[in-house]
Amino acid sequence: MRIHKDGRHLSGGEDLVPAEEYSEALIRLGTRLFALPADGAHAQQILTIDPVLPSEIVDGRLLPVRALDSSGPEETRKSLLSILSSLFSPAAASRILEVFDREILGRSSRNGALLVGENGEILADTQAEGVRTTHMGCRPTLRRILGETVDRHLPPPSHRFVDALILSSKVLMAEPILLEICASDDPSYQTGYLASRTTGYVRIPFIKPPDLPTGGRIYLVREGADIPSLVAFLRKTPVLFSSQLLPAPLPFTDPPLRTIPSARIREIGR
Numbered sequence: 001m002r003i004h005k006d007g008r009h010l011s012g013g014e015d016l017v018p019a020e021e022y023s024e025a026l027i028r029l030g031t032r033l034f035a036l037p038a039d040g041a042h043a044q045q046i047l048t049i050d051p052v053l054p055s056e057i058v059d060g061r062l063l064p065v066r067a068l069d070s071s072g073p074e075e076t077r078k079s080l081l082s083i084l085s086s087l088f089s090p091a092a093a094s095r096i097l098e099v100f101d102r103e104i105l106g107r108s109s110r111n112g113a114l115l116v117g118e119n120g121e122i123l124a125d126t127q128a129e130g131v132r133t134t135h136m137g138c139r140p141t142l143r144r145i146l147g148e149t150v151d152r153h154l155p156p157p158s159h160r161f162v163d164a165l166i167l168s169s170k171v172l173m174a175e176p177i178l179l180e181i182c183a184s185d186d187p188s189y190q191t192g193y194l195a196s197r198t199t200g201y202v203r204i205p206f207i208k209p210p211d212l213p214t215g216g217r218i219y220l221v222r223e224g225a226d227i228p229s230l231v232a233f234l235r236k237t238p239v240l241f242s243s244q245l246l247p248a249p250l251p252f253t254d255p256p257l258r259t260i261p262s263a264r265i266r267e268i269g270r
């Protein structure tokens, strides 16, 4: 489901549900237009229903979740640079943040993610529209536990967290993707995230200054990747998340990241 106004993306959501839960899902996603604040007036809502065979669905495990503590954009910037330098190199870290500032925070939002190569080059004509990652869902019990985790362990605002975790967990299942960085284009939502297979999903408060109406996603893609098959996976392969990975120790200690307990879905039952 997507909500647009004057060509601008305002909200979106999706799920992967069995045929017998179809009408429930339709109601859940279909009522989002009416929950939008004033700028939802005259917006257009588009619902797409894409039948998927059970045999096509890939079982996914959500990334573990960590959170950075920060008191403002300047502290966040230093921490981001330090995390990226530990994952790549100081030069690569500066390059990644330069592209993020210029292409994500510094221009109007795209509908999809920008694919960026290891040297900072924009790949596969993603400059204009970007690539939208779709066709993912989450078992209801797991979704509920994640929602409760937010309330107990993560600082607000957090209403976008669960959908973002599901999306980035699909993104990082693609082996050629090394990293995702995201900022919301909602001017009042300053929390973004960085995701990698090493760190898991790291919530980043103050990833952008207040009142900035731009945002979006960068996927850092390793050299030599088969881009058409990567894009096909992101756009089309259905992934259903039924459990969550446990966090592995981090290869760095600075800045310290808070680890949020993973959902023990198997103990609780589906």
Ligand code: PML
Pocket: 157, 158, 159, 160, 161, 164, 182, 183, 184, 185, 186, 191, 192, 193, 203
């Ligand atoms: C978006 O899709 O608007 C970005 C959501 C970022 C969520 C970050 C979080 O709250 O963990």
